[in-house]
Amino acid sequence: MPRDALSRDQIIQSAVDLLDAEGLDGLNMRALGQRLGVAPTAVYWHVKNKDDLVTLAGDRVWTEIAPPDPEGTGWRAAATAMATDLHAMFSRHPWLVQAFGTHLFYGEGKARYDDNSLAVFEAGGFTGAAADQAAGMMFTFVLGNVLGAAATTTLTRRLTRSGRDAEEEIAGAVAAATAIAQRFPRLRARLDTAATAYDAAPAQTFETGLRVLLAGLESERDRGRMES
Structure with a gap:
């Protein structure tokens, strides 16, 4: 998936799915990039870091x-x-x-x-x-x-x-x-x-x-x- 086709919403939902499957220790930008089909660096255009991503994923599930x-x-x-x-x-x-x-x-x-x-x-x-x-x-x-x-x-x-x-x-x-x-x-x-x-x-x-x-x-x- 090209970087410009990647949305923040897609990243957050994929992070939720990865967290459900692997837990906190299993969430990292490399694993998330593989799940999304992009380079890990592409994720950083939408979120600051792993902690930011956990906060966003945590808010999504409410x-x-x-x-x-x-x-x-x-x-x-x-x-x-x-x-x-x-x-x-x-x-x-x-x-x-x-x-x-x-x-x-x-x-x-x-x-x-x-x-x-x-x-x-x-x-x-x-x-x-x-x-x-x-x-x-x-x-x-x-x-x-x-x-x-x-x-x-x-x-x-x-x-x-x-x-x-x-x-x-x-x-x-x-x-x-x-x-x-x-x-x-x-x-x-x-x-x-x-x-x-x-x-x-x-x-x-x-x-x-x-x-x-x-x-x-x-x-x-x-x-x-x-x-x-």
Whole structure:
């Protein structure tokens, strides 16, 4: 592809695809140029560096979250749908979860998500700082629920790139943790459950936790315990 036929939009979308396939460590201008069919130097006509590209790719994926409709469905249903979409987006792009610790993300996509999130809670009667708190709690709850899976994906790629058997090493760590858990009665009683897998959680943890969170926020609002 000639340099003058290459667009910034194409570069950002190809970066998202490469990040999904290879993670943060797999993104570089050479690999991206190969994916686009151009010399790596052609990419620099549109983006400054890798960090700039990660920021742009990170902002792009926020557009995958559907705008909520609190007036049509009610604020709790809208908040549930938005949180579920956010969880799915993070799950599709585990590199974004990892990149929160190394990059500053901003842009129109993220701003639109934040604005929509505030609109949902304002529709639910949360005003001022209370809306900010509610939106922040929902975001951190969702992020916390995807950390395990994102970490497993990152770990597996790192071990594989170093020539090690990721499945074997994770299984070894689980076996060692299981041996330790035998010494603790509450952990020992749960060793036969599905939650003992490396990044597992009890069934319906996300759905139940989200329902409890929203119910708790509603209760705190009704009691006047949230800042406004």
